[in-house]
């Protein structure tokens with residue numbers, strides 16, 4: 001697996017804030033928003049220093065150009081980004097483009113393109129663009145959810161331009177991949193599947209709901225699949241949905257290439273998610289995905305880094321994904337897995353607890 005990354009992505013500095021909102025006057029000590037550099041610094045270090053170190057190679061991405069951006073985004077939006085770049089500006093309540101930040105966003109999108117070109121050029125089967133800022137909320141004409149340029153969209157369109165007939169995009173970030181959905185909503189040659197927390201729309205920058213009835217339009221009807229999952233879903237729910245919903249749809253679509261929007265913010269400690277997935281859950285899903293890409297597209301997989309905001313646990317989940325995709329053993333122990341079968345997640349569990357508890 002080859003990874004494309006550039007330390008200049010760490011320069012993307014967004015203002016302090018409470019979770020993904022603006023700073024709260026109630027707080028005496030303001031803290032950095034979760035989309036900070038530390039999560040990426042640690043993802044890189046775990047991959048380099050961990051047991052997979054000798055199975056990974058590293059490359060430097062090229063920056064995405066205006067021409068490449070305009071394959072997915074509108075001219076009007078590109079001009080908006082260039083204006084905001086001069087001074088720094090909030091483009092939505094959670095999405096601040098710092099002064100000069102457009103170049104970093106180009107580099108992040110370029111990591112997705114470089115990862116695609118590696119696989120397209122036959123240099124290897126799997127690649128991983130470490131993208132910061134991330135991609136999947138960026139819509140053709142709107143920034144959203146920390147995202148400015150949709151590198152997933154750029155990569156999928158370049159693959160089509162290079163002769164690939166069908167691309168499947170699987171998004172297991174805990175948030176709905178609304179930007180990618182918006183870009184490909186009317187297309188039958190790009191299947192978009194998003195597994196996410198059932199959070200719905202979060203305002204004007206995110207008009208899509210991520211609900212099951214958003215299935216595409218015109219020729220694209222049936223080629224956008226939303227899989228909203230309940231809060232606290234956990235490993236069993238995620239791996240079951242992947243096996244029973246994602247796998248058969250991708251098999252039926254039979255793509256030439258799969259792109260994974262690889263967010264780790266469904267993890268059990270994420271400040272921006274509530275889904276309780278552990279390293280073991282990510283490892284299992286990645287193993288399922290490994291089988292799928294081998295079956296349908298000769299093992300070709302391009303990944304982009306999306307969310308994942310706990311700066312120690314999300315990087316361990318990124319390792320678990322890489323280990324599953326490479327068919328390696330998971331050699332790093334989960335430091336504090338909270339297994340969902342032990343949790344009180346449903347009324348039935350509470351009933352069972354009461355039945356066996358001597359004081360109820």
Ligand SMILES: [Zn+2]
Nearest residue numbers: 173174175307
């Ligand atoms: Zn996310």
